[in-house]
Amino acid sequence: xxxxxxxxxxxxxxxxxxxxxxxxxxxxxxxxxxxxxxxxxxxxxxxxxxxxxxxxxxxxxx
Amino acid sequence: xxxxxxxxxxxxxxxxxxxxxxxxxxxxxxxxxxxxxxxxxxxxxxxxxxxxxxxxxxxxxxxxxxxxxxxxxxxxxxxxxxxxxxxxxxxxxxxxxxxxxxxxxxxxxxxxxxxxxxxxxxxxxxxxxxxxxxxxxxxxxxxxxxxxxxxxxxxxxxxxxxxxxxxxxxxxxxxxxxxxxxxxxxxxxxxxxxxxxxxxxxxxxxxxxxxxxxxxxxxxxxxxxxxxxxxxxxxxxxxxxxxxxxxxxxxxxxxxxxxxxxxxxxxxxxxxxxxxxxxxxxxxxxxxxxxxxxxxxxxxxxxxxxxxxxxxxxxxxxxxxxxxxxxxxxxxxxxxxxxxxxxxxxxxxxxxxxxxxxxxxxxxxxxxxxxxxxxxxxxxxxxxxxxxxxxxxxxxxxxxxxxxxxxxxxxxxxxxxxxxxxxxxxxxxxxxxxxxxxxxxxxxxxxxxxxxxxxxxxxxxxxxx
Numbered sequence: 001x002x003x004x005x006x007x008x009x010x011x012x013x014x015x016x017x018x019x020x021x022x023x024x025x026x027x028x029x030x031x032x033x034x035x036x037x038x039x040x041x042x043x044x045x046x047x048x049x050x051x052x053x054x055x056x057x058x059x060x061x062x
Numbered sequence: 063x064x065x066x067x068x069x070x071x072x073x074x075x076x077x078x079x080x081x082x083x084x085x086x087x088x089x090x091x092x093x094x095x096x097x098x099x100x101x102x103x104x105x106x107x108x109x110x111x112x113x114x115x116x117x118x119x120x121x122x123x124x125x126x127x128x129x130x131x132x133x134x135x136x137x138x139x140x141x142x143x144x145x146x147x148x149x150x151x152x153x154x155x156x157x158x159x160x161x162x163x164x165x166x167x168x169x170x171x172x173x174x175x176x177x178x179x180x181x182x183x184x185x186x187x188x189x190x191x192x193x194x195x196x197x198x199x200x201x202x203x204x205x206x207x208x209x210x211x212x213x214x215x216x217x218x219x220x221x222x223x224x225x226x227x228x229x230x231x232x233x234x235x236x237x238x239x240x241x242x243x244x245x246x247x248x249x250x251x252x253x254x255x256x257x258x259x260x261x262x263x264x265x266x267x268x269x270x271x272x273x274x275x276x277x278x279x280x281x282x283x284x285x286x287x288x289x290x291x292x293x294x295x296x297x298x299x300x301x302x303x304x305x306x307x308x309x310x311x312x313x314x315x316x317x318x319x320x321x322x323x324x325x326x327x328x329x330x331x332x333x334x335x336x337x338x339x340x341x342x343x344x345x346x347x348x349x350x351x352x353x354x355x356x357x358x359x360x361x362x363x364x365x366x367x368x369x370x371x372x373x374x375x376x377x378x379x380x381x382x383x384x385x386x387x388x389x390x391x392x393x394x395x396x397x398x399x400x401x402x403x404x405x406x407x408x409x410x411x412x413x414x415x416x417x418x419x420x421x422x423x424x425x426x427x428x429x430x431x432x433x434x435x436x437x438x439x440x441x442x443x444x445x446x447x448x449x450x451x452x453x454x455x456x457x458x459x460x461x462x463x464x465x466x467x468x469x470x471x472x473x474x475x476x477x478x479x480x481x482x483x484x485x486x487x488x489x490x491x492x493x494x495x496x497x498x499x500x501x502x503x504x505x506x507x508x509x510x511x512x513x514x515x516x517x518x519x520x521x522x523x524x525x526x527x
Contacts (some may be wrong), residue, residue, distance in 0.1 A: 005318070009178055009469050013284035014273030015212035020288040021272075022264060022304070024295030 066339075068182070075197025078128065085120070086197060087132035094217035095200040096136065107379045108193070109383060111466060112527070113165060115139055115185075115194045136196060142374040142401070143353070144427050147217070148237035149179040149403040149411060151386040152225045152314040153393075154191075155232065158184040159218040161191045162307045166208075173202040179214035191387060196306055205289035207496035208298045215265055216242030219309065221358065223248070226312040228254045231382055233404055240415050245270035261308040284442055299373075316383030330407035331437075338436070338467070345465050345521045346432065347371050355430040355460070357407050358438035362388045362400060368434060369399045376406035407438070408446045431462040437474050440469045443491050444479040450490045451499045458503035463523045468496050473516040493518065 047059040063085065069077035074092035088096055088355030099105050108114040117141040158181050166176045173370065176198050185197035196479070220243040228251060235243055249270040256262055276284065276520055278364070342364050351372040356365040359377035359383070369375045372457050377400050388402045405411070405424065413420040420454045435457060442448045457464050469476050470493055480488060500506060504522035511518050 008074075009213060011156050011207065011209040011211050011281050011285070012212045012273055013268065013276040014271075015281040016207045016281065016284040017276055018264070018269050018272050018289055019207045019211055019297065019301060020291060020293055021268070022301055023293060024468075 065120070068415065068421060069418075070416075072178070072197055074141060075195075076132070082140065084138040086117075086136040086138060087128050088134040088197065090133040090509040092197060093134040094133065094427070096196065096225065098201050099174060099196070099199040102169075102174060103236055104168045104172045104174065106201075110164060112187075112190060112369070113161060113193060115141070115192055116200065117196050118147070128468065138194065138196065141185040141187060141192065141194065143186075143376060145186060145401060146236075146411065146421055147221070148233040150181075150233075151166060151382060151389050151402065151404060152232070152316075153386055153389050154186070154189075154402075155181060155218065155310060156171060156222055158191050159214075159222065160306065161193060162214070163302055163309065165193050167299065167302050167306070169199065170202065170295055170302070173295075175200050175202045175206075175208075175485075177209060178456065179210035179218065182215050186401050189392045189402070192397060199378060202295065204295065205293055207288055207293055208301060211301065212245075212303070213242070215248075215269065216244060219261075219265060220245075220248040222309065222312045223262070224251060226314045227252070227259060227262075229314075233382070237411070240420065245273050254337065261305075262439045265305075265308075266275055314386075316386040319381055319383045333514045334517055337364070337512050338511070338517075341519045341521075342367050342434065342436070342465060345463075345508065347502045351430075351432045353428050354431050354434065356434040356436075358436065358441070359388065359402070359434075360384055360437075362392065362402065364434050364436055365400050366397075368432065370505075372399065372432070372484070375400045377402045378407070380404070380406040408442060408448060427462065430462050431465045433457060433460055433462055434467040435464055437467055437469070438474050439466065439496070440473070440491070442477060442516075444476065444483065444488050448494075450496050454496070454503055458524050461524060461527070463527075464504070464519065466500070466519070466520050467517055467524065468493060469517045475515075 037046065063080040066077040066079055069075070074089040074095070076087045078087060100119070105114065107113045109116055114480070117136050120135050147158070150158070161184055162176070162179055162181075166179075169176055177200050178198050180195075182193050183193060183198060185194050186192070198292045212392050217236070218526075221236055222237065224230040224243070225232050230251070231245040245266060248266045252262055252266055257267060260374050346368045347370065349371070351368070352374070354365070354368045354372045354375040355363070356368060356375055356377045359379045362377045364376045365377035377388060379387075379388070379402075382404050385402050385404045392400055392402060411421070413419065413423050413426070439450070439453055442453055457466065471477075471480070471491065476491070480491075498524060500520060504524055505520045506520055508521040509518060
């Protein structure tokens with residue numbers, strides 16, 4: 001027997017599919033964000049990594 | 063050992079009670095899940111934080127007293143009083159929802175899952191929520207979606223949205239349906255404006271539409287499809303984060319009601335306040351009480367006095383905004399001995415669920431040894447039309463000492479309540495009749511007229527007690 005069949009709650013097919021849809025939307029959003037950041041980098045609008053902010057004592061990151 | 067009637071739904075776990083202690087029997091699979099939980103850092107962390115109930119595995123003697131078929135037994139710390147979400151305020155349900163999501167998120171990090179999402183799995187120690195259903199934890203099945211997402215929506219999210227967006231009290235909905243509000247019901251209630259609010263389009267509208275559209279598809283087939291499509295734990299985590307943000311932003315401001323500022327706004331009460339507090343302090347302080355019910359607790363002033371000499375106090379009031387304010391105040395104070403509950407003494411929580419046994423009545427869950435019934439009798443007798451004798455009989459049926467206040471017919475509030483009624487409607491509302499009824503069921507140990515000359519306090523214990 002599949003372990004997936006052992007849940008005692010019925011998740012509801014619609015709810016399961018909704019989670020996949022939301023997951024897909026989230027993945028798409030993350031993908032678009034990554035693409036946007038790489039596009040900004042390619043156009044030299046954003047640097048590869050932000051410099052760390054100086055600490056209170058001026059010694060920088062440790 | 064006595065099986066707790068409300069714990070039968072999960073075949074891998076069943077709660078039993080014996081001598082005031084709480085045990086949980088586990089199936090072989092449940093025991094494997096417990097071992098995985100016990101070995102995790104998450105369990106120790108959540109227990110230390112007070113988010114999950116303290117639990118130990120117990121040895122052979124306890125297992126021997128259980129029916130056959132159980133593989134292991136756990137002992138849980140007992141909570142002071144079992145309450146239900148239809149007795150909680152908005153803030154309590156929201157804090158319980160956040161706890162549920164936090165526990166789930168912490169467990170996912172260690173490949174553990176919480177198999178259900180029910181507010182009945184959360185209880186209270188004062189105003190601190192604690193997750194009690196250790197049987198809910200199981201090993202994560204990679205690729206499986208969050209089975210309890212629908213249950214989270216039905217029992218947490220939609221009730222909170224009803225209150226926050228529509229001003230609809232969620233308590234009657236949850237009391238009326240043990241499994242909560244369905245996506246279709248939630249969709250029917252949301253207005254066009256609500257559909258534009260954060261989280262409604264996905265968790266309500268789309269959820270309901272997909273449920274209708276795929277009703278004919280077996281859940282098993284749907285799970286297999288999403289697994290093949292690459293569903294993974296990261297997607298569950300993303301959903302949990304999204305819901306946490308959504309729930310934390312849901313807000314409901316308790317409006318000013320006739321009861322929210324009752325004590326300060328009612329000038330006729332001021333003259334009596336100090337004497338009344340002293341009477342309660344003396345009566346409550348003469349011994350230690352196990353459980354106190356404060357009926358019509360309002361801002362909890364007398365519940366706080368009683369709490370000084372009690373293990374636990376239920377501060378109950380019918381007015382949701384008043385109880386919500388009390389909950390917020392007690393949270394600020396860090397109080398652990400007072401549990402605020404929304405409760406109508408004329409319509410208290412009934413027995414509900416399968417065979418009327420899954421959810422107990424208020425009295426089934428703990429009778430008081432002290433009851434405060436202050437500034438309440440006139441409202442019940444006149445506004446709610448309960449005969450005075452019935453009120454006294456009910457107080458006697460609780461079985462403990464009572465501190466009860468009787469406002470005379472000349473009291474301004476009684477006059478106001480009677481003004482809306484036809485002359486002669488409440489002839490039984492009269493001090494001599496009240497005292498006659500009281501002395502038939504109780505021994506009056508002490509009575510005191512308050513300075514206004516319009517209110518009398520009684521300390522009484524049931525006959526034979």
